[in-house]
Amino acid sequence: PSVFSAIEMAPRDPILGITEAFNADTNPNKINLGVGVYYDDNGKVPLLSCVQKAENMLIEQPAPRTYLPIEGLAAYDKAVQELVFGADSAVVQEKRAITVQALGGTGALKLGADFLKRFSPASEVYISDPSWENHRALFESAGFKVNNYAYYDPATHGVNFAGMLAALKAMPRGAIVVLHACCHNPTGADLTSQQWDQVIDAVVTAGLIPFLDMAYQGFGAGIAEDGAVVRRFAATGVPLLVSNSFSKSFSLYGERVGALSVVASSADEAARLLSQLKRVVRTNYSNPPVHGGKVVATVLATPELRQLWEEELAAMRVRIKATRDAFVQKLKEKAPGHDFEFVRQQVGMFSYSGLTKEQVAKLREQSIYAVDTGRICVAAMNSKNLDIVVDAIAKVL
């Protein structure tokens, strides 16, 4: 027997399992609502025009593929930092924020987790109940104990705000609290601006370390609106980590473009912190890839392309909202007596639909695939498949 012979099979990823079952289904009308990807009204993952134009510009000036600096492309880091915090913000002006290019939002979270484990090893991590399924595994793999804080209330299909606030107030000083900056995955239930005020106050008062995860900026109310909570946290002066991803907002899933930003209390502290973060990068993958970062930096720094990006992102956001409205309206007709109005209040790509595990199983018999928790991807519905989805749901209710 070798060192490998006793290795057991790892548990299947529940969401990838849905995709496997979906791929094996021979029904031509099958629909996969289990995904975490934006599809356009034709059911395709879009290639944004701003991305194509930036790529054309890059092809016209071919450059050798040298190594990037450990922290990534300087133009990218600067553009991302200004997007996340605002060019005129105190943290940017005073050089208290550092930003490093990361391998998507996941890579940014892992860098932040590894960094925190080095400098706050005794902290425990708190994630929302429920949260993006990779949050727990990721922080555990960095060596942290991971706990839940109250978040979703199935009775109201919204946030159990009293429970959340009580949980924050009960956390020990120095605990790391992972917060979804906007478009909560998986529930679609976000905090109001007033509720954020109270959360920020509780986090600051309790001496917690906030880690804001922003994977869907622009999919909620708008780029500035969705990013507002990050700026509000930054303005408090507490130590802050922010992971952000362009997978969804640029439809660049496979290029792995994201960033980790950390806010320090002085420029000097920020410089020391960056030097340590670079060690984390260096010992993991040395430096990030070139292409995706160049594309995003080009779009963000070129006014016409930036304008185009904002329009294309707005179109994705508007289509999702329109799909929510149409979904609720059609269910009202096809399943009178069942109230899905809450789906309109939810924000971002996902909806906790309230469908039970049994109902999800029955949907699957009709070749409609959703997550067991009832999470559906609103962006996977379109004008062609919406009637099929709604008819199938009406049958299982």
Ligand code: PLP
């Ligand atoms: N954080 C949340 C809440 C997400 O939903 C996702 C992706 O689904 C990520 C992070 C990871 O983003 P990326 O695909 O860029 O690694």
